[in-house]
Amino acid sequence: MKALVALLPAAVIAAACGAPATSSDEIAPVSGDPVRGERAYQKCYSCHGLEPGRNDIGGPTLHRIVGRRVAAEAGFDYSPALRKFAERSPSWTPELLDQLIADPEALVPGTSMTFTGITDEQERRDLIAFLQRGEPAP
């Protein structure tokens, strides 16, 4: 976690100053490998699409998730736990996404996500790099 945070100073500083990023364009690129990250995305694939507005498969779309506002995807019914989380963490910074992917239940107790997390830090970094790249689903 510390290593990833160190790679993301812009995002962390922005969040700390109360100025959360509002789009992936404003966040420094994550130093992961998006090609490997696409493989890691297979662990998200069953519940999360990459297409804009694809919110009918269990989880909300991950389209432009990096920097997106938390629990704000129109057309998806978020859990009370995530809506409450959004009150204190308004945007998905890379750091927050890293924490979520590492252990969803630890970051958002009561989340409706069933995924138990990715323990490998490099794999998480690769996944976030892939998501930040924002390419459409293959």
Next chain:
Amino acid sequence: MRFFRNIVMAAAFLLAAPACAADPQKQQAGTQVFELPEGARVHDVAPAPNGSIWYTAQRQGALGILDPKTGKARQVPLGQGSAPHGVIQGPDGAAWITDSGLNAIVRFDPRGEKLTAWKLPEDVGYANLNTGAFDGNGIYWFTGQNGIYGRLDPATGDMRVFKDPDGRGPYGIAATPSGEIYYVSLAGSHLARIDRTSGKATIIEPPTPKQGARRVWADSKGNLWVSEFNSGNLSRYTPATNGWKSWRLPGAKPQAYAVYVDQSDMVWVSDFGANATLKFDPASEKWTTYPGSGEGANVRQILGRPGEVYLPESGTNRIMVIRTSGAA
């Protein structure tokens, strides 16, 4: 199809913890609630031998064994990286587990407490294994939410994997009394019947588009009951007529998650929107509500045995048992 059958190990007990009954004030008549070891995050449950209950401790990579008589639970670790989703009892009396973390089917034999794992073929990739069911010939069928379903012959270890016609989404799976296999797709919003000889799946479209069919169960007549997460409907498919009938769950914003039909053909369905599990009587079309034992109980699967229905509460990390002989 190559298979792996070499992960056989004596099961050690990771955790042995007393499971206490929760606050009796919260309990409804005919129900009992058991706390599970902290952090287990129960996902699915199944009847186990000698009156005990198996559960998947998804977050701790273990199979749990709860003794309702004593309230004690212990957990058997399934291996590094394990994240078990589904568990059922097979005709052999063993626990059969769909382990998404191991990308394998795992068998736990309570006699000798041995584990055997069959990994999915490498070329399948990560399948996000979900749920399993045995057909009338003793073949184990399973779903993988990344877009596959498959079969495993326990006698030979032969495993075959097939692609769902619609891609991602295969979730709940069930056998009918005659031994046929059906599964549903959450992302594909369909029911499917598997030809057990060829392995081919034939899609059966429910009447409501994008309804989010999440789980399925059969009643004693071979009708299929489907819980629709997106539409909030409970639907019944009658194979003999190809007919459908749907009932919207009561409440403002129902999200039907799990479904199970008990030996009396009462239909049990969990509703995330209402934080409750409902019993539906198809004859009278009446609902009976069983609130979750705490906020966000999130019952993701339901199973039972004659006289008992088990509700694994992933959100509270408890198992609620409903004794149906005394239930409303």
